[in-house]
Amino acid sequence: MPELHRKQNPSRILFLLVALLATAIDIGAFRVLARVELGPTPRILVALAPLPGDIALIWLALRAIRKLDEFQKRVHFEAVVVAFLSTGVAVFVYGYLQKAEVVGPLNFGIVWALMLASYAVGYRIAVSHYQ
Amino acid sequence: MKNRMRVLRAEMDWTQADLATRIGVSRQAVIAVENGKYDPALPLAFRIARAFGKNVEDVFIWEDEDPSQKGGTK
Numbered sequence: 589m590p591e592l593h594r595k596q597n598p599s600r601i602l603f604l605l606v607a608l609l610a611t612a613i614d615i616g617a618f619r620v621l622a623r624v625e626l627g628p629t630p631r632i633l634v635a636l637a638p639l640p641g642d643i644a645l646i647w648l649a650l651r652a653i654r655k656l657d658e659f660q661k662r663v664h665f666e667a668v669v670v671a672f673l674s675t676g677v678a679v680f681v682y683g684y685l686q687k688a689e690v691v692g693p694l695n696f697g698i699v700w701a702l703m704l705a706s707y708a709v710g711y712r713i714a715v716s717h718y719q
Numbered sequence: 720m721k722n723r724m725r726v727l728r729a730e731m732d733w734t735q736a737d738l739a740t741r742i743g744v745s746r747q748a749v750i751a752v753e754n755g756k757y758d759p760a761l762p763l764a765f766r767i768a769r770a771f772g773k774n775v776e777d778v779f780i781w782e783d784e785d786p787s788q789k790g791g792t793k
Contacts, residue, residue, distance in 0.1 A: 656745075657743070657745055657748050657763075658744075658759065658760055658763055659744065659745065659747060659751055659752070659757055659759075660745055660747070660748065663747075715747070717756070718751040718756045718757050719750065719751070719754070719756065
């Protein structure tokens with residue numbers, strides 16, 4: 589969707605800035621929890637520190653989606669379906685492998701990367717389907 | 720559903736981008752509708768028809784999938 593994306597540059601920049609800030613808070617909270625001795629309440633507060641940034645990202649994504657035309661919404665919907673289902677299947681398969689004690693604990697960073705990659709694949713599939 | 724968008728657009732001497740700007744959608748949407756790959760919802764169908772100064776049924780042609788229905792019902 590090159591045309592609309594170009595028009596939405598300020599929104600994209602804001603989204604990227606919030607995403608960077610949320611990621612920085614996420615990494616910071618993870619490091620604090622790993623390296624600093626804290627009581628139970630401060631640990632919970634630090635663990636939940638990334639939440640406002642993540643909620644802001646959801647709100648910005650919803651705002652961007654609502655500005656799209658109906659065709660673009662369809663394409664993104666199909667991409668979300670591919671991302672959601674393929675990530676779900678992958679996590680379930682990983683869970684079964686964990687039960688079989690073949691693999692270790694799940695890294696949630698990989699889950700996010702998989703979701704993004706499958707979203708991109710789903711987007712390409714949807715675009716080529718309607719071309 | 721078939722449509723006459725390509726013909727009407729040629730008559731108006733509009734590019735796909737021109738039409739997209741006039742009806743407030745992406746060029747991708749115009750391409751998909753024009754190629755019959757995506758059937759627009761009613762509001763978009765009306766916007767497309769109005770952009771050409773036509774009625775919806777002058778732009779979009781419903782093709783009945785059931786051959787026995789051809790010729791209409793009495």
